Structures are given as C-alpha cells and as structure tokens.
Amino acid sequence: xxxxxxxxxxxxxxxxxxxxxxxxxxxxxxxxxxxxxxxxxxxxxxxxxxxxxxxxxxxxxxxxxxxxxxxxxxxxxxxxxxxxxxxxxxxxxxxxxxxxxxxxxxxxxxxxxxxxxxxxxxxxxxxxxxxxxxxxxxxxxx
Amino acid sequence: xxxxxxxxxxxxxxxxxxxxxxxxxxxxxxxxxxxxxxxxxxxxxxxxxxxxxxxxxxxxxxxxxxxxxxxxxxxxxxxxxxxxxxxxxxxxxxxxxxxxxxxxxxxxxxxxxxxxxxxxxxxxxxxxxxxxxxxxxxxxxxxxxxxxxxxxxxxxxxxxxxxxxxxxxxxxxxxxxxxxxxxxxxxxxxxxxxxxxxxxxxxxxxxxxxxxxxxxxxxxxxxxxxxxxxxxxxxxxxxxxxxxxxxxxxxxxxxxxxxxxxxxxxxxxxxxxxxxxxxxx
Numbered sequence: 534x535x536x537x538x539x540x541x542x543x544x545x546x547x548x549x550x551x552x553x554x555x556x557x558x559x560x561x562x563x564x565x566x567x568x569x570x571x572x573x574x575x576x577x578x579x580x581x582x583x584x585x586x587x588x589x590x591x592x593x594x595x596x597x598x599x600x601x602x603x604x605x606x607x608x609x610x611x612x613x614x615x616x617x618x619x620x621x622x623x624x625x626x627x628x629x630x631x632x633x634x635x636x637x638x639x640x641x642x643x644x645x646x647x648x649x650x651x652x653x654x655x656x657x658x659x660x661x662x663x664x665x666x667x668x669x670x671x672x673x674x675x
Numbered sequence: 676x677x678x679x680x681x682x683x684x685x686x687x688x689x690x691x692x693x694x695x696x697x698x699x700x701x702x703x704x705x706x707x708x709x710x711x712x713x714x715x716x717x718x719x720x721x722x723x724x725x726x727x728x729x730x731x732x733x734x735x736x737x738x739x740x741x742x743x744x745x746x747x748x749x750x751x752x753x754x755x756x757x758x759x760x761x762x763x764x765x766x767x768x769x770x771x772x773x774x775x776x777x778x779x780x781x782x783x784x785x786x787x788x789x790x791x792x793x794x795x796x797x798x799x800x801x802x803x804x805x806x807x808x809x810x811x812x813x814x815x816x817x818x819x820x821x822x823x824x825x826x827x828x829x830x831x832x833x834x835x836x837x838x839x840x841x842x843x844x845x846x847x848x849x850x851x852x853x854x855x856x857x858x859x860x861x862x863x864x865x866x867x868x869x870x871x872x873x874x875x876x877x878x879x880x881x882x883x884x885x886x887x888x889x890x891x892x893x894x895x896x897x898x899x900x901x902x903x904x905x906x907x908x909x910x911x912x913x914x915x916x917x918x919x920x921x922x923x924x925x926x927x928x929x930x931x932x933x934x935x936x937x938x939x940x941x942x943x944x945x946x947x948x949x950x951x952x953x954x955x956x
Contacts, residue, residue, distance in 0.1 A: 558846055561846075561880065576911040576914055576915075578911075579880055579911035579914075580918060586882040586884075587919075590882075590884060642886070642887055642921065644883045644920045645882075647920065648883060648919035652915065
C-alpha cells in the first residue's frame, strides 16, 4: 500500500485460517464485526464483507486454502479496515484475464475478483504461477 | 516368559474377578458423582470385565485385533451412550483407567511390574479408542443437528391463493439452496401456485455465490411455469450487487415483501382478465 499520504498505522489485527466452507462464513462475521468497530457505514460494511466473502472463497476454491489477516488501519486521520488473503496455491498466470468481468477458471460467475476490486477503496493483487496469491482490500470510513 | 506373564495375569484376573469388579464399580461410581446409578455402572463394567477376560485369554494383546472385537463393541456402545448423556471423553476414558488402580496393588505388591505395564498398555489403547468413538458420536450429533437446522430454516409459506413465499434467513450455501429449491418447486406443485416470492431480507450479504444460487432457483421455478420475484433488496444490498456487476436480467426484484405480493396479485388479476375468467378480487 503505497498510495495515499502519510504512514499507515495498524491496530486490532486478527488472523484466521481459510480451509473449509465454514471458515468463509466465519471470515464474513469477523470482517463485519471489525468494520462496525471501525465505524464504517452500513453500505461500506456490506461492501467490505461481500468483497471479503468473494476473496475468502477464492482462497478456498482456487488457492486450496490459506489465511486471512485483517486489521483496523489509519492514515492521515482517516480510519479504515484492511483485509488480506494469502494462499500457497497454484497462483494466477494472467492477472488481467483474472480481473476481467465474466471470466472464471472455475464454475463461478467470474465476477468475484473484479467485483471485489470495485467494492473496495484500495485493491492489491500479487500472484505468480507456483508461488500462491496475496490479495489485499482496504475500505476507508467516510 | 511372556506366556508366563499372561498366564499369571489371566489367573489373577479370573480369581479376583468378583473383588476387582466390585472395587472397579465403586471407584467409577464415586468419580461420576452420582450421575449414573451404581446399577448402570455395574452392568456396563461387569460385561466389560468379562469380555476383557475372554479377549486376553486368546493370548493376543493387540486391541485392534479380532480377539478384542467384543470389547470394542461394548466400549463403542458405552462411549456413545456417555457422549449422549453429556459426559466428557476424559470421564469415559477415566472409567476404564480406574481398573489400573484396582489392579495396581495386587500386581505391584506381587512384584509383577512387567505384567502390570503390559496390562496398562492394553487399557491405554482401549481408553484412546473410547475417546475416538466419543468424538465420532459427537460429530454425528452435530451433523444431524445441522441437517435439522437446514430443514427448519427454510420454510415455504402460502401467502395467497396461487402465491408461495420463501423467507430466507442467514447464509445461502449450496446445501441450503438445494433444500430451498426442492421445497419451493414441490410447493409450487402442491399449492398449484403460479407465483413465487423469494425474500432475502434476512440474508446479511449477497455475494456472487449467493446470487448464482438465487438465479438458479428462479430459473428452476420458471421452468415449472411460475413467475418468480426476489424481494427484500435493501439499499446496501442493491449497491453491493451493482458494484459486483451481477445482472439479474429480466427477473423482477422488489424492496419489500409487501411490494412483491402486490405485484404478484396484480399479475394474477391481469392474467385472469386476459383469460376472461375474472380476477381473484
């Protein structure tokens, strides 16, 4: 995260494994609780939770399971929630293709990754074939 | 040497049977603090002791072997019952380990440490087995409850003549969708309904998977000739769905269940008028 002004401070970090379907549900609940704590509006809470839900399911389905790390971040007086997903799966060979609406390597709608990018304020995707995938979303309180 | 050991153990167990069992029952009953009657404990332990004796008499100490089949099935039943009665796995295993204490004085005083150690190993294995069975029994209970919950949480209600509604609450995963779809399609047939309303007021977030499941349900209802409306789209859900880029196509969506019901009634009236047989009003 290099965009924006000033250093980013982090607090209330929490981690959770994403290895089963129930973990996706758990991840949604955890993200919602943290978004409420960071005083995000109801719409922003819902957007962040939905983005986290998409990314958690991608971690599980395509990454073969991994980890979620979430925290409250603040920068220049603004507060937000940062959620990161990391897996050691096969990685994404073509990032642009993966971010194309309607394209899916699986049986989904092909909107999860691109949708998550639109739902978040900041989005970072690092992936290389054979080296797993790391996705970060940030939603700032307005 | 090993043969002597097991012979000595066997004769000790057989000779002292009544005394050992009585002391075992006393130890276990007191450790369970009256949550099981002495009669229940007596029945369980007497059978178990007898089966254990039979198994050891076959000269085999591998508890996974055939000789211990009877012991294992008794322990399975015991462990399952205890799990259902709310006992912890530690308590169940401890009941078994109590037999060590009972035999300790007799074997250790006779200086028979090797035999004692061997007997302890058998009991340890069996104790672990009860823990395994306990965990499995709990898992079965949990999955049975999850199934019941699935049924409970997806009612299909008749809203009007020819209109059925499905109020969805919570998370919509593939298992849930399957149940919802089956129930909805069946009640379309049973109620002779022409309209279905799927209400998602109780669904906290709609992601692509939930949307995909909703769309499938609607398509299936349409194939049976019913019109399907999705209601309960709150402002935050509408904005999220748009940002995600999900297209609901020509599927009718409404903010509230009341709007959806009004829409369905209106459609029925229209169809009735078109068919020349009068509306429902």
